[in-house]
Amino acid sequence: xxxxxxxxxxxxxxxxxxxxxxxxxxxxxxxxxxxxxxxxxxxxxxxxxxxxxxxxxxxxxxxxxxxxxxxxxxxxxxxxxxxxxxxxxxxxxxxxxxxxxxxxxxxxxxxxxxxxxxxxxxxxxxxxxxxxxxxxxxxxxxxxxxxxxxxxxxxxxxxxxxxxxxxxxxxxxxxxxxxxxxxxxxxxxxxxxxxxxxxxxxxxxxxxxxxxxxxxxxxxxxxxxxxxxxxxxxxxxxxxxxxxxxxxxxxxxxxxxxxxxxxxxxxxxxxxxxxxxxxxxxxxxxxxxxxxxxxxxxxxxxxxxxxxxxxxxxxxxxxxxxxxxx
Numbered sequence: 659x660x661x662x663x664x665x666x667x668x669x670x671x672x673x674x675x676x677x678x679x680x681x682x683x684x685x686x687x688x689x690x691x692x693x694x695x696x697x698x699x700x701x702x703x704x705x706x707x708x709x710x711x712x713x714x715x716x717x718x719x720x721x722x723x724x725x726x727x728x729x730x731x732x733x734x735x736x737x738x739x740x741x742x743x744x745x746x747x748x749x750x751x752x753x754x755x756x757x758x759x760x761x762x763x764x765x766x767x768x769x770x771x772x773x774x775x776x777x778x779x780x781x782x783x784x785x786x787x788x789x790x791x792x793x794x795x796x797x798x799x800x801x802x803x804x805x806x807x808x809x810x811x812x813x814x815x816x817x818x819x820x821x822x823x824x825x826x827x828x829x830x831x832x833x834x835x836x837x838x839x840x841x842x843x844x845x846x847x848x849x850x851x852x853x854x855x856x857x858x859x860x861x862x863x864x865x866x867x868x869x870x871x872x873x874x875x876x877x878x879x880x881x882x883x884x885x886x887x888x889x890x891x892x893x894x895x896x897x898x899x900x901x902x903x904x905x906x907x908x909x910x911x912x913x914x915x916x917x918x919x920x921x922x923x924x925x926x927x928x929x930x931x932x933x934x935x936x937x938x939x940x941x942x943x944x945x946x947x948x949x950x951x952x953x954x955x956x957x958x959x960x961x962x963x964x965x966x967x968x969x970x971x972x973x974x975x976x977x978x979x980x981x982x983x984x
Contacts, residue, residue: 675851691797735956751792875928
């Protein structure tokens, strides 16, 4: 069985974009792949974060991942820092990567822009992400389109290492989600809905109440011409609503658009569909919060399984590069 690996940072409240763009697809991968999913808490250290907040966010992320339907009987769920091979392999890959490659990474440019001083880790964390991937011999990496560059770096480093030291790593491929892979902000449809961007009316939280979801959708930006058609370039607000309803109902945005003449009717149906979609997640999350020992046990078992796989990969890489065995 092919293996799939992906992770999510514990950087705040999960959004509808996280669910439709990534987590829902992770659930579907559980049946056809040997699936590994992790909370990438080490990535959160690239910017300033309170230690207590990091611990709380890490547990919160694990709760959400279980709530959306990740099943510890069908996947391996763990916290990145609980498997020490992630940081050990990162150094071997940093000795494989080039400065020019990391300098071209768009997220470093975006997050470091306008700052007088940034942490070195913000520059090098794509190498940690590459280590996350190749440690598990992952054939596929389900990511949003904005993360494709990171998977390409992992591919390049795996190929370079293999060419220098012999066949060591499986070369991964990105698995880009289809409909609603890139959910946009309801108030600013030119930018992605994000848990790291403050946009109270533009962002639907994974655990938002039905009332909050309906209120935000009703206030979503559309346009003034009243023409119902799917046009991402000229009608981004309307296109976003059509994408959302399509993703929630299993149709295409074009099919959805054919059934409406008024924006208000569309918004009513989008709100109802999203409420139906997220309500079970919210209910499962509440049940998990009442049984935290179970959640911690899941993470402990997941880390043990992940360590078995990661340790074998790291040992293979360390031997190939010439490190003396302990």
